[in-house]
Each structure stands twice: as C-alpha cells, then as structure tokens.
Amino acid sequence: MERRLGSDFNRSAGRVIISWDDFVIDTEPGQGITYAFRRRSVTREHRQPRAEVCLPPNVTQVERTISISIDWPEEAEEKRTGHGPRLGLGSAVVGPSFREFNASWDGIRPQHALEAFHKPDAVYRYQFRFGDGEQLLITRRVKVTRQQFTMLLVAHPLADGRHEISDAYRLYDDEDSHGELHHHPMAAFEVLVSRYGVPFSFPSPSGLVMIKFLRAARLALSTASPNALFRLLGLPEGVDALSSAARIHTVQAATPTCEIEWLWFLDEKRYRADIRKYLR
Amino acid sequence: MLLSNTIREECYRQLAVLESMFADVGLANLAENSPHHPAVQQYHRLNDFVRSGVTYPDEVEVLREITSALLDRSVWAVVPSGADYWAFIPNVNARKRVRENILDPDQFNDTVAEVFFWSWLHEQTQAAELLEETGLPDIVIAPGTHTEVWAEVKRVRLGKSPMRIAEVIGKANRQIKNAQPRKQVLYSSVLNVLSSGLLSMMKSQTTFSRT
Numbered sequence: 001m002e003r004r005l006g007s008d009f010n011r012s013a014g015r016v017i018i019s020w021d022d023f024v025i026d027t028e029p030g031q032g033i034t035y036a037f038r039r040r041s042v043t044r045e046h047r048q049p050r051a052e053v054c055l056p057p058n059v060t061q062v063e064r065t066i067s068i069s070i071d072w073p074e075e076a077e078e079k080r081t082g083h084g085p086r087l088g089l090g091s092a093v094v095g096p097s098f099r100e101f102n103a104s105w106d107g108i109r110p111q112h113a114l115e116a117f118h119k120p121d122a123v124y125r126y127q128f129r130f131g132d133g134e135q136l137l138i139t140r141r142v143k144v145t146r147q148q149f150t151m152l153l154v155a156h157p158l159a160d161g162r163h164e165i166s167d168a169y170r171l172y173d174d175e176d177s178h179g180e181l182h183h184h185p186m187a188a189f190e191v192l193v194s195r196y197g198v199p200f201s202f203p204s205p206s207g208l209v210m211i212k213f214l215r216a217a218r219l220a221l222s223t224a225s226p227n228a229l230f231r232l233l234g235l236p237e238g239v240d241a242l243s244s245a246a247r248i249h250t251v252q253a254a255t256p257t258c259e260i261e262w263l264w265f266l267d268e269k270r271y272r273a274d275i276r277k278y279l280r
Numbered sequence: 281m282l283l284s285n286t287i288r289e290e291c292y293r294q295l296a297v298l299e300s301m302f303a304d305v306g307l308a309n310l311a312e313n314s315p316h317h318p319a320v321q322q323y324h325r326l327n328d329f330v331r332s333g334v335t336y337p338d339e340v341e342v343l344r345e346i347t348s349a350l351l352d353r354s355v356w357a358v359v360p361s362g363a364d365y366w367a368f369i370p371n372v373n374a375r376k377r378v379r380e381n382i383l384d385p386d387q388f389n390d391t392v393a394e395v396f397f398w399s400w401l402h403e404q405t406q407a408a409e410l411l412e413e414t415g416l417p418d419i420v421i422a423p424g425t426h427t428e429v430w431a432e433v434k435r436v437r438l439g440k441s442p443m444r445i446a447e448v449i450g451k452a453n454r455q456i457k458n459a460q461p462r463k464q465v466l467y468s469s470v471l472n473v474l475s476s477g478l479l480s481m482m483k484s485q486t487t488f489s490r491t
Binding site: 011013021 | 344347348350351354421449450452453454456
C-alpha cells in the first residue's frame with residue numbers, strides 16, 4: 001500500500017483508511033468471559049497528493065468497541081462431572097487443564113480437539129508400566145488455514161469409560177516433517193518435545209544426562225514430594241508449565257521412590273511464540 | 281441458558297432491523313428470491329441463536345456477526361418502524377440506490393459499508409452526502425466548497441490477498457479522478473479488510489458450554 005501511495009501512483013487518493021473488525025477474548029477458566037469486538041482503522045496519506053485532503057485525521061479514524069460478557073456455567077458442570085468444568089462430545093471430554101492452556105487466542109478450540117479425537121488420523125497408545133491406565137496420543141491434520149499443521153492431542157481414560165483430552169498442541173510443518181507427522185503420533189510427540197521441551201537432568205547409571213522426555217522410570221528421591229523430584233531433575237527457575245506428566249506417584253518406602261510414567265516440561269513461552277508466527 | 285437478556289434483546293432488534301431494511305417480514309420474499317443472500321443467512325443465524333442460545337463452539341462467529349451489525353448501526357442508529365427504514369438518507373436517489381443494491385447478495389455488505397462511512401462522517405459533524413451517480417465516488421464531503429473531498433468506499437472480502445488492497449486503491453483512484461472537475465477528491469477507504477491470516481490470528485479459543 002505504501003508503494004501505491006508513492007509519488008507517481010494514485011495521486012488522486014490523498015488518504016486511504018483501512019478499517020477492519022477484530023476481536024479479543026478475555027477469560028480465565030471458571031470466570032466469566034468477555035468478548036471485545038472492535039472496529040479499527042489505519043490511515044495512510046499520499047506523499048504527493050494531487051490536492052491535500054482537508055479533513056482532520058481524527059475525523060476519518062474509525063475506532064469503536066463493543067464488549068459482551070458471558071458467564072461460565074461452572075456450577076452446573078461441576079455438579080455433573082464432579083471434576084471441574086468439562087465439555088463433552090460423545091465419549092470424549094476436554095477438561096480444565098485443556099481449557100486453561102487453550103484459553104488464549106492461539107489455543108485449540110475444544111470442539112476441534114473433540115472432533116479430532118473422534119476422527120483421528122492416527123492413535124498411539126501408551127500402556128502405563130507401574131499401574132493401570134494408559135495415555136493416548138492422537139494426531140490429526142488441520143488444513144483449514146493457510147498454514148497447515150498437525151494437531152496433537154493427549155488423552156487419558158476416565159473412570160466412567162470416556163476419555164479426557166488434557167492437552168492439545170499445534171505442530172507446524174518444518175523441513176524435516178514434510179507434513180507427515182499426523183500419521184505418526186509418537187513421532188509428532190517427539191517433535192513437540194524436541195522443539196519445545198525443557199531439558200532436565202536425569203541420573204542414569206552412567207551419570208547425569210540431559211534429556212527432555214522421560215517415561216517408565218523409577219527415581220529415588222530425598223523426600224516424598226514433587227519439589228524433591230523437581231530439584232533432582234535440576235529444572236531451571238521459572239519452569240511453571242508442567243505438561244503431560246501422565247503419572248508421577250511416589251512410592252512410600254524407606255527410600256522414597258518416584259515412579260514416572262511420562263514426563264516432560266513444556267517451554268510454554270517458546271511454544272506460543274513459535275506458533276504465533278504462523279497465526280499472524 | 282447463558283444468553284443474557286441484553287444479547288437476546290439485541291438479537292431481536294437486529295432481526296427487526298433486517299426486516300425493516302428490506303421492508304420484508306421474516307425476509308420471506310428475499311429468502312425466496314435469494315436464499316443465499318447474506319442478510320437471509322444472518323437472519324436465520326440470529327433466529328437460531330435466539331432459539332437455541334449460545335451453542336458451543338460457534339459462539340464467536342455468531343457474536344462477531346451480531347457486534348459487526350451493531351457497529352454498523354452504531355453510527356446511524358435508526359429504530360425500525362413502519363416507515364421507510366432508509367429515510368435517514370436525505371438524498372432520495374441515493375436512498376433508492378441503497379434500497380436496490382442491498383437486494384443484490386454481492387452488494388449487500390458493500391452497501392452497508394458505504395452507509396456506515398457516510399454515517400460515520402455525519403457523526404463527526406462533516407457535511408457528507410451519499411451519492412448515487414454511476415462511475416462517481418460514493419460520498420462527497422463539503423460539496424461545493426474549496427475543501428470539497430470525495431470518498432470512495434471499497435470492501436475487500438474476507439480471504440482476499442492483501443495485494444487486493446493495492447488494486448482497490450487503484451480503482452478508487454480512477455473513480456475519484458473521474459469526479460473532476462469537482463476536484464481534489466482524495467479519500468478512499470476500505471472496509472472489513474480481514475485477511476485470512478488476520479482472522480485466524482484473532483480467533484481465540486473459547487471453552488465453555490451452555491445448556
């Protein structure tokens with residue numbers, strides 16, 4: 001547009017106002033939700049117009065906002081599920097952690113995750129080693145936007161027979177993935193971890209090694225607390241996004257032992273910064 | 281049911297506005313002649329919305345539609361009545377053109393955009409006139425004075441390439457140039473530039489259910 005308003009082009013158009021509607025959503029799980037719909041504009045003046053536009057800039061500056069607030073039906077949902085607010089479709093639900101993580105504009109909508117659960121491209125089942133239960137990794141290719149991506153879901157069975165989708169991530173294609181990740185959920189997860197996992201130290205028989213993902217492992221702790229585990233893993237300060245720790249339970253014994261089914265830590269800032277590049 | 285009374289009332293108001301715009305109760309005639317007309321689709325969506333409440337997961341799109349229409353009307357603010365809805369446009373020929381153009385599915389939103397900007401200028405206490413002359417810009421501001429300015433309103437549809445804006449500016453420039461000898465016609469604008477990228481960027485994830 002700048003070029004179009006250069007010295008030799010379109011000199012009769014002394015001012016161009018581009019106006020558009022957009023919206024922002026402000027919400028916290030369990031709280032109300034506010035939608036702010038805005039009509040906004042940017043103005044560009046021609047550098048050498050045939051004649052000056054005799055209108056103050058503010059006259060043609062379109063700025064207007066309408067806000068709508070809606071409450072969450074938290075009580076009703078909690079009564080129904082007993083496990084906090086959930087949304088369901090068929091045999092799958094999305095839970096509070098999903099909703100919290102995906103509440104911002106770059107998140108994955110619950111309905112899309114639920115649909116992906118019911119119509120996946122591929123499913124990977126991980127049977128827990130230290131107890132009953134399993135974890136599902138589910139992938140589905142999303143082609144509706146200009147930048148295609150693989151949606152990766154993490155789900156667990158509930159006592160009532162349904163599955164709860166706890167996590168959902170976007171994995172945009174890179175040179176290595178060639179858009180094939182949706183056929184291979186475990187490979188998709190490994191890509192997720194390699195891109196956005198936080199390294200931590202693992203006391204292997206040959207000494208401490210830095211890794212980003214751990215499954216089916218027992219670790220001796222100094223005390224039977226999650227903090228002891230975090231200290232042992234040497235997690236850097238500020239890591240606050242524990243993700244997909246499918247099961248960490250401490251076996252009470254003379255020496256507290258932590259049985260880890262599935263453990264990794266998401267660098268949420270890096271993840272969001274990366275996917276937002278594709279969403280702009 | 282989480283559809284608040286305020287939103288519900290606004291929905292009813294917009295249904296009434298749509299009917300008044302077309303002087304067509306229930307948009308029955310329009311729906312029969314042009315079932316895919318954006319106003320017909322909007323009317324049906326609003327009706328569904330009022331009847332079924334906020335249905336997950338499409339609340340954002342519906343709310344966006346409601347507020348977009350509300351933003352349009354925020355500057356002309358006509359309460360529907362039995363009289364001609366478009367009577368607030370003083371230029372009889374322009375009013376006639378608006379009434380005719382909105383019947384065309386391809387021109388409905390473009391026409392509403394024109395009326396919005398014309399009304400916006402009025403709200404900013406500008407002596408703007410909505411025109412109807414073929415080939416000329418849509419609006420003239422301060423006509424007949426030495427500060428006369430012409431305005432052309434173009435609407436770029438969702439999903440079009442940003443390069444489309446450059447084409448639109450060129451086209452508007454030609455129209456403005458053709459408005460000579462009423463010179464210095466230097467205002468062009470584009471409404472609803474929502475590239476697909478921008479739209480997806482703005483789409484937030486909302487996660488709530490309703491009964």
